[in-house]
Amino acid sequence: xxxxxxxxxxxxxxxxxxxxxxxxxxxxxxxxxxxxxxxxxxxxxxxxxxxxxxxxxxxxxxxxxxxxxxxxxxxxxxxxxxxxxxxxxxxxxxxxxxxxxxxxxxxxxxxxxxxxxxxxxxxxxxxxxxxxxxxxxxxxxxxxxxxxxxxxxxxxxxxxxxxxxxxxxxxxxxxxxxxxxxxxxxxxxxxxxxxxxxxxxxxxxxxxxxxxxxxxxxxxxxxxxxxxxxxxxxxxxxx
Amino acid sequence: xxxxxxxxxxxxxxxxxxxxxxxxxxxxxxxxxxxxxxxxxxxxxxxxxxxxxxxxxxxxxxxxxxxxxxxxxxxxxxxxxxxxxxxxxxxxxxxxxxxxxxxxxxxxxxxxxxxxxxxxxxxxxxxxxxxxxxxxxxxxxxxxxxxxxxxxxxxxxxxxxxxxxxxxxxxxxxxxxxxxxxxxxxxxxxxxxxxxxxxxxxxxxxxxxxxxxxxxxxxxxxxxxxxxxxxxxxxxxxx
Numbered sequence: 028x029x030x031x032x033x034x035x036x037x038x039x040x041x042x043x044x045x046x047x048x049x050x051x052x053x054x055x056x057x058x059x060x061x062x063x064x065x066x067x068x069x070x071x072x073x074x075x076x077x078x079x080x081x082x083x084x085x086x087x088x089x090x091x092x093x094x095x096x097x098x099x100x101x102x103x104x105x106x107x108x109x110x111x112x113x114x115x116x117x118x119x120x121x122x123x124x125x126x127x128x129x130x131x132x133x134x135x136x137x138x139x140x141x142x143x144x145x146x147x148x149x150x151x152x153x154x155x156x157x158x159x160x161x162x163x164x165x166x167x168x169x170x171x172x173x174x175x176x177x178x179x180x181x182x183x184x185x186x187x188x189x190x191x192x193x194x195x196x197x198x199x200x201x202x203x204x205x206x207x208x209x210x211x212x213x214x215x216x217x218x219x220x221x222x223x224x225x226x227x228x229x230x231x232x233x234x235x236x237x238x239x240x241x242x243x244x245x246x247x248x249x250x251x252x253x254x255x256x257x258x259x260x261x262x263x264x265x266x
Numbered sequence: 267x268x269x270x271x272x273x274x275x276x277x278x279x280x281x282x283x284x285x286x287x288x289x290x291x292x293x294x295x296x297x298x299x300x301x302x303x304x305x306x307x308x309x310x311x312x313x314x315x316x317x318x319x320x321x322x323x324x325x326x327x328x329x330x331x332x333x334x335x336x337x338x339x340x341x342x343x344x345x346x347x348x349x350x351x352x353x354x355x356x357x358x359x360x361x362x363x364x365x366x367x368x369x370x371x372x373x374x375x376x377x378x379x380x381x382x383x384x385x386x387x388x389x390x391x392x393x394x395x396x397x398x399x400x401x402x403x404x405x406x407x408x409x410x411x412x413x414x415x416x417x418x419x420x421x422x423x424x425x426x427x428x429x430x431x432x433x434x435x436x437x438x439x440x441x442x443x444x445x446x447x448x449x450x451x452x453x454x455x456x457x458x459x460x461x462x463x464x465x466x467x468x469x470x471x472x473x474x475x476x477x478x479x480x481x482x483x484x485x486x487x488x489x490x491x492x493x494x495x496x497x498x499x500x501x502x503x504x505x
Contacts, residue, residue, distance in 0.1 A: 091493035098490065102358060109348040119341060122361070206459060213452035220445060251337065254330035 043108050047117060050100050051177075054121050054128075057093040058173040060086070061128050061135070065169060065232065068135040069162040072142035072225055073155065080146075083139035090132040097125045113246070120246040124176065127235040127242075131169060134228040134235070141225040145218060153208055153215065154222040157201040161229045164194050168236035175240060181247040181264060187240035188257060194233040201226055282347050286356060289339050290415075293360050293367075296332040297412040299325070300367050300374070304408060304471065307374040308401040311381035311464055312394065319385075322378035329371040336364045352485070359485040363415065366474040366481075370408060373467040373474070380464040384457060392447055392454065393461040396440040400468045403433050407475035414479060420486040420503060426479035427496060433472040440465055 064083055071080035101122045104110065110118055145151055168190050175183035202223065209219045241253050244260070252260045303322055310319035340361045343349065349357055384390055407429050414422035441462065448458045480492050483499070491499045 088493075095490050095493065102354065105344065105358075106350050106354050111345050115341065115345050119344075119361070122358070123365075126362075126365075206456065210452060210455050213449060213455075216449050216452075216455070217445065251334050254327075254334065 040108075043104075043110075043114075046104055046108070047110075047114060050097060050104065050121055051117065053093070053097050053100065054125055055173060055177055057090065057097065057125060057128055058169075058176075060090060060093065061131050062166070062169060062173070064090070064132055064135040065162075065166055068138040068142065069158075069166070071139055072145065073159060073162075075142070075146045077143050077146050080139035080142040084136055087132060087136050090129060094125050094129040098122060113249075116246045116249065120176075120242040123242045124239050127238045131232050131235045134231045137228040138225050141221045141228070144221045145225075148218050148221070151218045151222070153219060154201065154205050154226065157197070157204075158222065158226060158229070161194065161197055161201065161226060161233075164190065164197070165229050165233040165236060168194070168233050169239075172236045172239035172243065175243045176246075179243070179247050181244050184240040184243035184247075185260065185264060188237055188244075188252075188260065191233050191237040192257065194230065198226060198230040198233075279347075282349075285343055285347070286349075286353060289336060289343065289360055290356065292332070292336050292339065293364055294412060294416055296329065296336065296364060296367055297408075297415075299329060299332065300370050301405070301408060301412070303329070303371055303374040304401075304405055307377040307381065308397075308405070310378055311384065312398060312401075314381070314385045316382050316385050319378035319381040323375055326371060326375050329368060333364050333368040337361060352488075355485045355488065359415075359481040362481045363478050366477045370471050370474045373470045376467040377464050380460045380467070383460045384464075387457050387460070390457045390461070392458060393440065393444050393465065396436070396443075397461065397465060397468070400433065400436055400440065400465060400472075403429065403436070404468050404472040404475060407433070407472050408478075411475045411478035411482065414482045415485075418482070418486050420483050423479035423482035423486075424499065424503060427476055427483075427491075427499065430472050430476040431496065433469065437465060437469040437472075 064086055067079050068083045070076060071083060101118050104118055105115075108114075168187050171183060171187045171190070174180070175187065205219050205223055205226075209216050238253075244250060244252050244264070248264065250260075250263060252263070255263075303325055306318050307322045309315060310322060340357050343357055344354075347353075407426050410422060410426045410429070413419070414426065444458050444462055444465075448455050477492075483489060483491050483503070487503065489499075489502060491502070494502075
């Protein structure tokens, strides 16, 4: 579906239009780096690859400077171009989205740090299957939210919001089973806790993907749906 | 100290000036509600007051609608008034700050939920002293960051950034001692975990207070210090 705000091409000022496109592209490029970080962080944990984990940690600085630069570009375009209506929503949605993306980067770094700790503590399989399962889900959510942004697709964004409900349920159930395991085998406490932190980081990544999806819905539909119930949002989108 | 951007009073449009002031006041009012939420959540945990914890959870919705309303006011002022320079920074800082405040509200609600769980699990003293200590520190950080915003005081904001370093250290040390305790007394695992989550929520509140302080420094000095080292920020503020 192509959205109802594809009209970014109709500006009197061609230059303004190019500037908006460029900021959006920079944000999507940052999104690409983040997707790679998530994938590498997850792989480093699942395969005990500490070299890859260390690499994830070095890329963090690059993401931070991407966030600051895009934020600065957004401030400049607000100051110089006075965007209105959907252009203004686009700039505000980008400002909010880069902040969520930066947080996803932080959570990926946490996973990489847990990968290093888990690897130092030796063989450990508890929770790995569930980690892989959740990791696949939140990876899809992040990609889905960025694709929805690129295509101004509110329906696809809503799909991501829906996915977050499922991810939260899986997360809660894995947490319960790992806590039970820890009680049955107290020697595992330290390792299980590291796995818990890694799972929590996954759940947080899912939350941020959901936030990005909500920014897309705001951008396309002009509705702030952040604190609404899912059923209400679905109803409003149908109108 | 009064900052170098007190010039918000010099607008040609008196109405515009009033609008900016009103948004700022709404944000500070939201900050006041949040400070109350933190205090109540902490008290509910320390005193096992589940009634107070339940009250914290009911106030959450009110905070969510405050965030959405202030965000909307900021969008409107951007669209209608085309603020520039320090006015634009003020609006952007408010947009970012209300998001952090809303998250502080979320973390307070988490503490209230842990208060209810801990109370259900019966007598428990492990970690309470440290919880109180950390709670005092992050409460001061939140108040300090809001005061710094109200007075456009970059020095006071920097103080909050410094405090976060200390809070993170205390947090890491409490976590280690609670994990050791859990290993020595596996029957305590479930209760200690609830205390861990509550402590983690405190640490996150400290992070958000630090974010607000960084928005104040950006607002007053026009510098984005989010990913800079503390020593570098101090040096730049002296210039």
